Amino acid sequence: MSLFLFVLMLGHPLGIASPSSAPNVSQNQYQNHYAMYAAYRRRRNRRTIGRAYGHAGNGAARGARRFGTNIARGKPLKAGKELGRGMGGFGKAIGIGTGLTGRKTGMTVKRAVVPRSRKRY
DSSP, X not given: OHHHHHHHHHHSSSOSSXXXXXXXXXXXXXXXXXXXXXXXXXXXXXXXXXXXXXXXXXHHHHHHHHHHXXXXXXXXXXXXXXXXXXXXXXXXXXXXXXXXXXXXXXXXHHHHHSXXXXXXO
16 A cells, blocks of 8 residues: 555655745745846946935935834834934935046046057056
8 A cells, every 4th residue: 555655656746745845946046036136236226426316315305204204103213213214325325426426527537637649558
């Protein structure tokens, strides 16, 4: 009898181990696929000066909106925390945008001052 059950489990496409292992494999593949591209998407949104400053405004607005929501619900400590988080993102994005602006200005001045015929080695 046990040999019959063993042969039946081997021959049957829906064996005991296959339903539990199949969803985990596909779920792990999806998570790895997302992780591969997540960093690229985050970096892509801050490549230009305008996007960096726009991201700053969005962060400040998000913090202010959450601040107002939590104040209305009677949670002033959480409201302050959310406002601080929004302002932190605001400062970070302003710093990134200012750095990009300085780099662009410096390269423009350098191109205007350094003659084009000079070769770099």
